[in-house]
Amino acid sequence: MLKATFLGHSCVMATDGNNNIIIDPFLTGNPQANMKPEDVKVNWVLVTHGHGDHLGDAVPIAKANDATIIAPNELAVYVAKEGAKAHNMHIGGAYNFPFGRVKLTIAHHGSAAGDGLEYTGNPCGFLITMGGKTMYHPGDTGLFYDMKLIGEMNDIDLAFLPIGDNFTMGVDDAVKAVEFLKPKKAVPIHYKTWEVIDTEPAEFAEKLKGSKTEAVILKPGESVEA
Numbered sequence: 001m002l003k004a005t006f007l008g009h010s011c012v013m014a015t016d017g018n019n020n021i022i023i024d025p026f027l028t029g030n031p032q033a034n035m036k037p038e039d040v041k042v043n044w045v046l047v048t049h050g051h052g053d054h055l056g057d058a059v060p061i062a063k064a065n066d067a068t069i070i071a072p073n074e075l076a077v078y079v080a081k082e083g084a085k086a087h088n089m090h091i092g093g094a095y096n097f098p099f100g101r102v103k104l105t106i107a108h109h110g111s112a113a114g115d116g117l118e119y120t121g122n123p124c125g126f127l128i129t130m131g132g133k134t135m136y137h138p139g140d141t142g143l144f145y146d147m148k149l150i151g152e153m154n155d156i157d158l159a160f161l162p163i164g165d166n167f168t169m170g171v172d173d174a175v176k177a178v179e180f181l182k183p184k185k186a187v188p189i190h191y192k193t194w195e196v197i198d199t200e201p202a203e204f205a206e207k208l209k210g211s212k213t214e215a216v217i218l219k220p221g222e223s224v225e226a
């Protein structure tokens, strides 16, 4: 069993009933979030890149829960300097954690953190297998053709895909990503947080009609089971 809860923007919390993880925990300052960072109870925090709308509350959440942050090496070094426990990984690498397997995928984007926008290496996406199901969170990225390879090599039950355009894929590119990834369910993320990413999830769902993928539009706080 894998249950994933959307917490607004790009933030996803997931559980297999025993282990709890959170991805890109941007809650403070997130106009969509309806959960406070101090209410988050997780064992692991996964962060795709250093931008504030993804790194977010990762360090305070990790410290409060004695949780470990899983991130690409340079970002893991950054959060460790901030006092959090970190597990450093890098693109193409996978590791079997107590909750499941995590593999880092490429993402076409940038990565920097903090007020001075300190360079935090390459951004990534996460392929997560937990509770017998596989979930894909690509982080912030444009469409890339290797998604076809990711779809061929993995049986993806649930994919979270940015549709907001401007900083990431827009609706049409996300629809193409679904074609490549062939997930059983696809949840649009990274839209409407700000005016510049004001795209329509209903348009994404409409364009997936007739495909083998079910579009699932979640409001912050709502969950989907893989």
Ligand code: NI
Residues within 6 Å of the ligand: 049, 051, 054, 109, 110, 140, 167
């Ligand atoms: Ni970003």
Ligand code: MN
Residues within 6 Å of the ligand: 010, 051, 053, 054, 140, 167, 190
């Ligand atoms: Mn972002």
